[in-house]
Amino acid sequence: MFPGAELRRLQMPRKPGTPVVLRLRQSFEWTPNGRTFVYADPATLTILAHDDPATRETRHRSAKNSIPCTLPKLAALHGNSP
Numbered sequence: 001m002f003p004g005a006e007l008r009r010l011q012m013p014r015k016p017g018t019p020v021v022l023r024l025r026q027s028f029e030w031t032p033n034g035r036t037f038v039y040a041d042p043a044t045l046t047i048l049a050h051d052d053p054a055t056r057e058t059r060h061r062s063a064k065n066s067i068p069c070t071l072p073k074l075a076a077l078h079g080n081s082p
Helices: 058-065 071-077
Strands: 006-011 020-025 036-040 047-051
Touching: none
Parallel strands: none
Antiparallel strands: 006 020, 020 036, 036 047
């Protein structure tokens, strides 16, 4: 499903009826732990759903990839001190 993706986290279900969650990092992702998720049934390991940042809507993808920037950081980028 995600060839070359690295497994970053395995989250076992805490409550009955909730899925196992695999967090993966694909090569293009900028966050250290990635933003790719696979949800599986804990009893059968059947894939229930997945969340692939490569196929998300551009609007959603750009909002999630923005980096918070404060006024002092912006001033420093322009060579001014706050």
